[in-house]
Amino acid sequence: MQPVATTFFFYFLSGLTLVAGILVITRRNPVHSALALILALLGQAGLYLMLYAPFVAGVQIILYAGGIMVLFLFVIMLVNIEKSQKEEQFNKQWVVGILAAVALGVLFVLVYTKGKSLFPERVAQLPEQSNTQEIAVMLYGNYMFTFEIASLLLLVAIIGAVVMAKKRI
Amino acid sequence: MVPITTLHYLVVAAALFVLGVIGVLTRRNVVIVLMSIELILNAVNLNLVAFSRIYGLHGQIFAIFVITDAAAEAAVGLGILIAFFRNKETVNMDEVDLLKW
Numbered sequence: 001m002q003p004v005a006t007t008f009f010f011y012f013l014s015g016l017t018l019v020a021g022i023l024v025i026t027r028r029n030p031v032h033s034a035l036a037l038i039l040a041l042l043g044q045a046g047l048y049l050m051l052y053a054p055f056v057a058g059v060q061i062i063l064y065a066g067g068i069m070v071l072f073l074f075v076i077m078l079v080n081i082e083k084s085q086k087e088e089q090f091n092k093q094w095v096v097g098i099l100a101a102v103a104l105g106v107l108f109v110l111v112y113t114k115g116k117s118l119f120p121e122r123v124a125q126l127p128e129q130s131n132t133q134e135i136a137v138m139l140y141g142n143y144m145f146t147f148e149i150a151s152l153l154l155l156v157a158i159i160g161a162v163v164m165a166k167k168r169i
Numbered sequence: 170m171v172p173i174t175t176l177h178y179l180v181v182a183a184a185l186f187v188l189g190v191i192g193v194l195t196r197r198n199v200v201i202v203l204m205s206i207e208l209i210l211n212a213v214n215l216n217l218v219a220f221s222r223i224y225g226l227h228g229q230i231f232a233i234f235v236i237t238d239a240a241a242e243a244a245v246g247l248g249i250l251i252a253f254f255r256n257k258e259t260v261n262m263d264e265v266d267l268l269k270w
Contacts, residue, residue, distance in 0.1 A: 010173045014181040021185055021208055025192035030200045037204050040185075044211055051178065053218045056232050060214075063236055068207070068243045075247040076200055079254045084261065090195045091263050097194030105187035112179050119175050120223055131226075138230055150237045157241030164248030167255075 009050060017043035028085050030076045034069060041065045055132045178219035186212035197261045199253070203246050210239045 020043060023036035041064045048057035091097075127134070139147055185208055192205025214232045221228025254260055 006173050007171075010177060014177075017181070018184055018188070021188040024204055024208060025188060025196060025201065027201075030198060030204075033201050033204055037207065040208065041211065044215060047178070047181070047215060048218055050173075051218050051222050053221065053229050053232075056214075056218055056229050056236075059233060059236055063240060064207075064211075068240055071243055071247060072200065072204065075250060078251060079200070079260050080258070081260075084198055084259070087197070087261065089197060091197050094195040098191055101187050101190040101194060104190060105183055108183035108186070109180060112176055112183070116176065119179075131229075134226055135229060135233070138226055139233070143230055143234075146234060150234055153241050154237065157244050161244040161248035164245065165251045 006050065009046070013043045013046040013050070016040075017047065028089055030081055030084075031073070034072050034076065037072075038065050038069050041069070052128050053131065054128060055135050175219050175223060178215060182212045182215040182219065185209075185215065197263055199250050199260050199262055202262060203243065203250070206246075207239060207243065210235055210242075 017040050020036045020040035024033045024040060027033045027036065041060060045057040045060040045065075048054075048060060189205045189208035189212060192208065193202055196202055196205065214235050217228040217232045217235065219228075221232075250260070253265065257264060
């Protein structure tokens, strides 16, 4: 299917993502930050759809916006946010931090514009109907070992999280 | 009308990465620092998926693995946060200074 109004949707979704990202790092209340982060994740799922990656977009919505953010909200309820909201939100080195991060961003954009010839202009026509099937074939074929390692990683993370959060071991 | 190329996506991802780095470097609340790390991981994912538009599906597979890592990292990080809050009654980054000289 031919995409419609690509330019509009690109600028709309990336603007949504970036504004939500700014809200994440500036809000005083962590709950507001979490809600803004959900908005950013959804905008990014839209960008994945525009890049012909429907499976990654679905995983992003289900796993990030549905799973990880619920975890965040539960932990925010467990810790005392009333006290931390009255305190200073930014640390003492915030000017240096922002300068360093902006310098990093300028470096990125410089590399991207100078090294334009490294990125081919052509785009591969990825089939969108069979995207999930092809990902499954690669995941269980080429990337079998990595897949198993990932399951091991999740097991370790589960045990680690329980051990960390337990009162006495 | 300028057509949307891979470069556009890369610039958006770079901006998102910078926002995440600013969050990590300047905020005191640990919960928001963890959220900023999620922003950074998402910027990397956007890069991977944008390049998978050119070079085939490998980038999307890597994006899925990065999402798995993000889930594991969030679980362990929030567990550490709960343990830290139980010991110190605070969620501020700069009060974790036991190892400071």
